[in-house]
Amino acid sequence: MPLPASWGLEKTLAEIADAGQFRQLRLLEGGQGARVTIDGRTLLNFSSNDYLGLAAHPAVGKALKTAVDIYGVGSGASHLVCGHTSAHAALEDALARLTGRSRVLLYSTGYMANLGVASALLSRQDVLLQDKLNHASLLDAAAISGAKLVRYRHADMQHLEERLAALAPSEQRVLVSSDSVFSMDGDVPDLNALASCTAQAGAALQLDDAHGLGVLGEQGGGACEAYGLDEAAVPVLMGTFGKALGTAGAFVAGSEQLIETLIQKSRTFMYTTAMPPALAAATSQSIELLQSEGWRRPHLQQLIAGFRKKVSALGLDLMPSDTAIQPLLVGEASAAVNLSKSLLDKGFLVVAIRPPTVPAGQSRLRITLSAAHDENDVDQLVQALAELVGR
Secondary structure, rough: OOOOOOOHHHHHHHHHOOOOOOOOEEEOOOOOOEEEOOOOOEEEEOOOOOOOOOOOOOHHHHHHHHHHHHOOOOOOHHHHHHHHHHHHHHHHHHHHHHHHOOEEEEEOOOHHHHHHHHHHOOOOOOOOEEOOOHHHHHHHHHHOOOEEEEEEEOHHHHHHEEEEEEEEOOOOOEEEEEEOOOOOOOOOOOOOHHHEHHHHHHHOEEEEEOOOOOOOOOOOOHHHHHHOOOOOOOEEEEEEEOOOOOOOOOEEEEEEHHHHHHHHHOHHOOOOOOOHHHHHHHHHHHHHHHHOOOHHHHHHHHHHHHHHHHHHHOOOOOOOOOOOOEEEEEEOOOHHHHHHHHHOOOOOOOOEEEOOOOOOHHHHHHEEEOOOOOOOOHHHHHHHHHHOOOO
């Protein structure tokens, strides 16, 4: 039985379509990689977050299959009941070593991790300061915590200082939350200045390193490794497995006291089934590959630098980013969608990003590069862009 007509869903869907914001699922007929198959067509894929090309790595798949024989498929319960296995514990230990943190706690998704942190640490008398372009999960975390939300201009440390200075002195907790790599812009704020500004104000810093973990840092330890930020500088560190590590799930890393507090108070940890243990084993294998196949990060950086140089030669302006996320600003949503469709016709999967994900008038192609690409793949995309929008 459908929902009552009074709910107005038909009108809502029509309004979304009229605004050029209607979205549809794409059905992939195989795994992730530099090439994917959709509707029987093989496409060069420049839309995935599989930055290191590990999602279909044979060793990761083998680790998962082996773990299924040991643990089965599902974990059966929450971590606190009987769902926490030696595979989960091994992954937590590996992540603690990788990030240089005292302890780690696993979550099913990054979204749940961010919600869980805010709800466990903050309440109505507290303040949460956030970058204007933070991921939706961090904004929703503010709402669920009940804390007062104060937003500062994107990557503007002077504005953050002003916001912090304007807070009334009290016993309240003050948490500053920011993405490390912004998922739609690909840029990285001055993380050292962010940590220093936060510490000087007596506040605590949370970094969402979803798009930095595995890619940034000499060992793939993420933004904190790359910028030399230890546990004291970034007391709350969140990372995910569904990007560079090629699996799924997330974690929060920090002090012994932080992790114990989350175990006792984080509802999104306490009241959800633990991630499948085989997935935890596969993720541990991905972490091993960060070291044993260390060529992936420098190869990716070479592709990024080459792509930016070649696109710049076309007279096109990419947004400022040295990460795997290379947005090409188009403007209106319809123009971005049309350009994405034209690239699809030429055999490239490059997704258009539109409002409400980005502000009106700032629709873009979110081009992402992967270590699974080679220079020829990149050259083909550059040639296609030259034919469609080159000046």
